[in-house]
């Protein structure tokens with residue numbers, strides 16, 4: 001039996017716990033999951049590795065690659081900020097090999113992927129409230145106050161635009177959210193067997 005490849009888009013505001021949930025899923029699942037490594041022009045945070053968390057590119061390199069059509073989608077996630085993009089080759093190669101490639105990208109990116117790959121699965125991870133998100137971001141402490149304000153504004157917008165996602169997980173209690181996420185992936189498994 002061979003598995004069909006899948007494209008799974010996971011979005012959610014910064015600080016909602018996407019990373020934690022996906023990390024747990026990747027560690028515990030026996031599904032052929034693969035994380036899509038995006039390219040970005042933002043500088044690496046402490047502990048982030050090139051080719052693992054992102055491909056860290058200069059703006060010139062990013063724009064040259066974009067002009068060559070190397071991205072399936074690319075956006076300034078925060079207005080006036082860094083560019084982020086999904087590499088076409090990464091996704092196509094994974095799908096060809098029967099992988100379930102997971103794209104952790106923003107809402108604009110998700111819309112663009114759906115236009116090109118209508119049968120992509122889309123999951124939105126929402127915070128219980130914007131206030132709860134603020135508390136989490138403050139605890140994480142990786143953003144400057146200006147960045148924090150930008151991310152919160154972005155979060156409100158993303159939540160407002162998230163109606164088109166096929167699945168929704170509210171991350172209030174991590175264990176509950178994880179079990180909801182598992183249910184979604186298990187239901188995908190049932191529909192993918194050939």
Ligand code: 5GP
Nearest residue numbers: 014038039075077084085086104105106109
């Ligand atoms: P961060 O800078 O915290 O790593 O990511 C900021 C935002 O960029 C997150 O919402 C993340 O989902 C989004 N993002 C990361 N990679 C991509 C990408 O390739 N395309 C798009 N559209 N958004 C991305």
